[in-house]
Amino acid sequence: MEYFLTYLKVFAVGGFICFIGQIFINKTNVTSARILVGYLLLGIILEVTGAFKYIEEFAKAGVTVPIIGFGSNLAKGALKGAAENGILGAVSGGMTAVAGGLTSAIFFGFIFALIFKSKTKKL
Amino acid sequence: MEKERYLEYVKQTSPKTSMVRSLFLSFVVGGLICCIGQFIADMIKLAVPNISKEMLSSATSIILIFLGSFFTGVGLYDKLGYYAGGGSIIPITGFANSIVSPAMEYNREGVVFGVCAKMFTIAGPIIVFGIVASVIVGLVGMFFV
Amino acid sequence: MKLGERSYLFKNPAHIVCGYTIVGPKEGEGNFGTEFDYVLTDDLWGEKSYELSECKIHRETIKGALKKAGMQDSELGLMLAGDLLNEIVASSFAAREFQSAFLGLYNACATFGEALLIGSMLISAGFVNNCSCSTSSHFSSAERQYRYPLELGTQRTPTSQWTVTGAGCTILSTVAPEGREFDVQITGGTMGRVVDMGVDDETNMGAAMAPAAADTLITHFRETGRAPSYYDAIYTGDLGKYGMKLVKYICEDEGMTLPPNYHDCGAMYYTDKQKTEQGGSGAGCSSTAFNAHILRKLQRGELKRVLLVPTGALLSRDTPLQKQTIPGIAHAVSIEVF
Numbered sequence: 027m028e029y030f031l032t033y034l035k036v037f038a039v040g041g042f043i044c045f046i047g048q049i050f051i052n053k054t055n056v057t058s059a060r061i062l063v064g065y066l067l068l069g070i071i072l073e074v075t076g077a078f079k080y081i082e083e084f085a086k087a088g089v090t091v092p093i094i095g096f097g098s099n100l101a102k103g104a105l106k107g108a109a110e111n112g113i114l115g116a117v118s119g120g121m122t123a124v125a126g127g128l129t130s131a132i133f134f135g136f137i138f139a140l141i142f143k144s145k146t147k148k149l
Numbered sequence: 150m151e152k153e154r155y156l157e158y159v160k161q162t163s164p165k166t167s168m169v170r171s172l173f174l175s176f177v178v179g180g181l182i183c184c185i186g187q188f189i190a191d192m193i194k195l196a197v198p199n200i201s202k203e204m205l206s207s208a209t210s211i212i213l214i215f216l217g218s219f220f221t222g223v224g225l226y227d228k229l230g231y232y233a234g235g236g237s238i239i240p241i242t243g244f245a246n247s248i249v250s251p252a253m254e255y256n257r258e259g260v261v262f263g264v265c266a267k268m269f270t271i272a273g274p275i276i277v278f279g280i281v282a283s284v285i286v287g288l289v290g291m292f293f294v
Numbered sequence: 295m296k297l298g299e300r301s302y303l304f305k306n307p308a309h310i311v312c313g314y315t316i317v318g319p320k321e322g323e324g325n326f327g328t329e330f331d332y333v334l335t336d337d338l339w340g341e342k343s344y345e346l347s348e349c350k351i352h353r354e355t356i357k358g359a360l361k362k363a364g365m366q367d368s369e370l371g372l373m374l375a376g377d378l379l380n381e382i383v384a385s386s387f388a389a390r391e392f393q394s395a396f397l398g399l400y401n402a403c404a405t406f407g408e409a410l411l412i413g414s415m416l417i418s419a420g421f422v423n424n425c426s427c428s429t430s431s432h433f434s435s436a437e438r439q440y441r442y443p444l445e446l447g448t449q450r451t452p453t454s455q456w457t458v459t460g461a462g463c464t465i466l467s468t469v470a471p472e473g474r475e476f477d478v479q480i481t482g483g484t485m486g487r488v489v490d491m492g493v494d495d496e497t498n499m500g501a502a503m504a505p506a507a508a509d510t511l512i513t514h515f516r517e518t519g520r521a522p523s524y525y526d527a528i529y530t531g532d533l534g535k536y537g538m539k540l541v542k543y544i545c546e547d548e549g550m551t552l553p554p555n556y557h558d559c560g561a562m563y564y565t566d567k568q569k570t571e572q573g574g575s576g577a578g579c580s581s582t583a584f585n586a587h588i589l590r591k592l593q594r595g596e597l598k599r600v601l602l603v604p605t606g607a608l609l610s611r612d613t614p615l616q617k618q619t620i621p622g623i624a625h626a627v628s629i630e631v632f
Contacts, residue, residue, distance in 0.1 A: 036187045037180035040240070044179025045172055047235035051449065052166045055497065058238045058247060058448055062275045065239055070282050074290075087187035090206060091213065092179070092239045093275070099206070100279050104287030116291050120283025126207035127214060127241065128276070131248045132268065134218035139252035139264040142222040144444040146318075146337050146344075146434045146459075149231055149569045150505070150547050155491045158543065159501045164452040164536055164572075171449070221445050230447015237447050246447050254443035257343040271446065 032086065039081070039088030062093050069097020074105075099123045171234055178229065178236030186213055186240070210241055217242030221249040247271040298517030303482035303628075308414035310478040310592075310629070311424070311465040313585030314359035316351050318433065318459030321582065324564040324574075329586040330460075331358060337434065337459050345379060348432035352377065352461045353388035356428055359463035363471070370394045370465075371422035374413050376405035377430045378457075378577050380439065384430050394426075403503075403532050404486065404606030405429045406462070406581040407625030413466045414480040414627075423468050430461030431576030440496075440611055453498040455534050455560060456570035462581030464589070476595045482628045484514035488608065490621035496614045500537025500572055503605040506622035507533060508544035510603055514626040515550065522553050526597045529588060530624070531580035531604035532560035534572030559583035559604075580604040592631050602627045 047061050072078040078098045081089045089095060100120040107119020121128070190209045193200060200208075217240075220226040226246045230237045237243050251270045255263035269276065296302050315330045322333030334351075341347040352375065360370060373392060375385035376399035389396040401408040409427035416422050434444060436457040442448055470477045489506040496502075507530050515522060522528065533541060538558045545552050563574030563583060574583075584602055591597045605624040614620070 033184050033187060036183050040183025040186075041176035041180030041236075044233075044236040044239045045176040047179075047239045048172050048175035051235050051238075052168060052171060055451060055495065058243070058446070059271050059274050061235065061238055062244060062247070062272075063278045066275055066279050067282060070279075070286060074286055087190055087209070088180075088183045090209075091183040091186035091241055093241060093244055095206070096210075096241060096244065097279065097282075100283040101286045104283040105290045108287045108291045113288070113291065116287030117284055119287055121280060123203070124279070127210040130211040130214045131218070131245050131272075134215055134245065135248040135252040135268050136264060138218050138222035138249050139256045139268075140260070142224075142253055143256065144250070144253045144434075145224045147227060147231075147437070147444055148320075149228070150491075150544050152492050155505065155544070156493070159493060159498070159540065162536075162539070163498060163501065166449075166452055221447075224445060227445045227447045231449060233447075234449040243447065246445070250443040250445035250447075253445055254438055271442070 035085050036088040039085035040091060043089070043092045043094065065093045066097040069094035070101040073098040073101035096124060096127065174232050175234045175236035178233035179239060182237065182240040182242055189213065213241050214245040217245030218249045221246045222253065244272060244275065247275070298513070300487070301482065301484040301514055301517035303518065304414065304418040304480070306418045306468070307479035307481045308417040308466045309468070309470045310480065310589065311363045311467045311471045312359060313462065313464045313589040314355055314362050315462045315582045315586045316355045316358065316460055317582055320568065321458055321460050321563070324568065325562055326583060326587045329590060330582065331586070337432070344432050344434035345383065348377065348379065348384040348430055348435050349387040351432070352384045352428060352430040353391055355430070355461040355463045356388060356392065356426055359426060359428070359465050363465045365424065365465070367393050370424050370426055372397065372416065372425040373428070374399055374409040374425060375428045376400050376409065376577060378402065378436050378439070385428070401623055401625070402606030402608050403575060403577050403579060404604040404623050404625055405577045406584065407531065407602065407604035407627055410464065410480060410602070410627045411483050411485060411625050414483070417466050417468050420468070425466050426463055427466060428461060428463035429577040429581040431457050431459070431578035433457045433459045436576060450571055451497040452571055453495070453500065453536060455499060455532065455572045455575035456564065457576035458563065458574045458579040458582060460578040460582045462578060462585040464585055474593065476593055476631045478589065478592045478629060478631055480627060481630045482518065484510055484517065484626040486510040486624045486626070488621045488623050490619055492619045494614065494619045496609060496620060499575060499607045500534040501540055502607045502620035503533055503622035503624065504537045504540035505544060507603055507605045507624040508541050508548070510624040510626050511541070511545060512548055512550055514601070522550065525599045525601045526555065528552065528556045528601045529583070529603065530558045531606070532573070532575040533558045533605055534575065535561045536572050592629065595631060598631045600629045602629060
């Protein structure tokens with residue numbers, strides 16, 4: 027039951043975040059890059075203002091899986107770096123925190139681009 | 150016919166995306182992808198009980214990015230995106246899709262000027278905004294921590 | 295004979311010898327599926343890239359048309375060709391394999407109309423005896439050039455259209471082909487001008503091109519003195535379902551009612567199940583629809599007088615980013631059976 031409730035919260039919050047994004051896509055025809063940038067910045071703002079911590083406690087992956095989580099990690103890392111290593115940490119902390127995700131995206135992108143070829147859309 | 154009147158008519162009569170269907174699909178697919186993420190995190194925690202919080206979130210992201218990249222590679226993620234829209238764009242798998250799809254698209258132009266150079270045509274702004282904003286946050290944060 | 299500013303009728307009309315089309319698999323499943331000369335099972339057609347595939351489709355279409363006309367490469371005096379790729383490489387690369395003179399054309403999706411206009415003028419004036427008019431487009435090469443990578447999970451807006459994969463070629467000649475009951479001729483036309491009504495949404499090409507199509511139609515009927523009812527059918531190029539509605543609206547507003555036999559090649563192209571939203575588009579849309587569907591009807595005598603109005607949106611990938619609106623163009627070609 028406890029598991030079910032957790033997953034229900036994850037589903038509801040994650041779905042809601044995408045739902046809001048979809049409203050923007052429908053209403054304004056914005057491209058996916060703009061949506062992602064917008065949510066990334068939102069994640070940074072939520073982290074800086076301290077709100078992210080509470081949402082994460084409640085929704086877990088529901089808020090960390092959307093790109094908001096990526097933004098929050100960047101901000102969290104930068105603040106942590108600034109506290110520990112001063113100016114150098116402030117500059118490099120953000121990237122340190124997301125190094126795993128970013129590296130894997132570039133690595134898999136490279137490998138899969140060598141293996142697969144893009145195919146004509148079939149709908 | 151005057152420009153203004155034509156543009157007004159176009160604005161009013163252009164076919165619009167069906168709100169109910171697209172919002173429902175993006176909600177369901179987005180929610181499901183987050184649940185998959187939660188499931189992966191739970192499994193890792195089960196396998197490595199004393200993993201740190203940072204490592205857990207990093208490992209979960211990497212696995213999700215792998216899945217997003219893989220399904221892009223085999224040509225399924227674009228089909229999902231056609232129906233789910235925001236539901237498959239906004240999760241971190243969508244970020245992987247935005248890096249892998251241009252890399253694959255341009256592999257016919259060679260590895261250096263194709264794959265590597267074009268990899269960031271869509272994800273570039275996300276990475277640049279992310280880095281710049283994190284540096285600003287870090288520098289401003291120095292005065293408060 | 296020149297009529298008004300932009301229209302003309304020929305003293306010596308150009309005869310249409312034959313038409314030939316090659317299309318991709320999705321087009322083969324569409325409404326004209328049975329009428330194409332050759333339907334590919336794989337839109338890469340054994341080539342390494344979609345650009346090379348488009349080039350091959352274009353080349354083989356011209357070859358097929360020549361074969362159907364019973365002509366040798368050396369008998370073809372001139373090739374008029376165009377496509378949507380940067381620097382129209384599909385056409386010029388296709389032309390590498392022919393000995394004839396080559397004039398590369400670009401009017402976006404209206405290129406086929408431009409080719410028929412110029413070809414019929416040159417033939418009517420006696421500068422060439424035979425010429426080919428061909429255009430091609432390919433969904434996958436257009437998608438990466440104008441929009442996004444194929445594997446990116448984006449949604450298609452409800453106003454978007456599907457670029458036709460395929461090429462169509464028409465052979466024009468000074469003499470009528472032998473052994474045909476009906477002689478199909480290009481008897482005149484109206485050259486379009488660039489019209490920009492300020493539409494800036496590159497996913498709504500129908501709205502960008504409709505004013506140009508309406509302008510050309512109104513000009514054609516005014517300058518030739520013909521009524522819309524003169525024609526058995528009027529076909530615009532690739533405005534799509536919504537674009538057709540806009541053309542009717544503009545013409546109505548200018549005091550001209552389009553008859554019920556007004557059609558759009560793009561809107562007719564695919565079935566509803568094929569999820570192309572507004573229908574087909576691309577330089578290959580009007581050329582394949584004309585050569586496969588309309589020309590056959592003319593050759594069978596089912597249609598006697600047709601006005602073909604291919605339409606084009608003149609933008610590049612960068613112009614919308616530079617906040618430019620999308621200009622449109624349309625050319626009218628009058629085709630009659632004797």
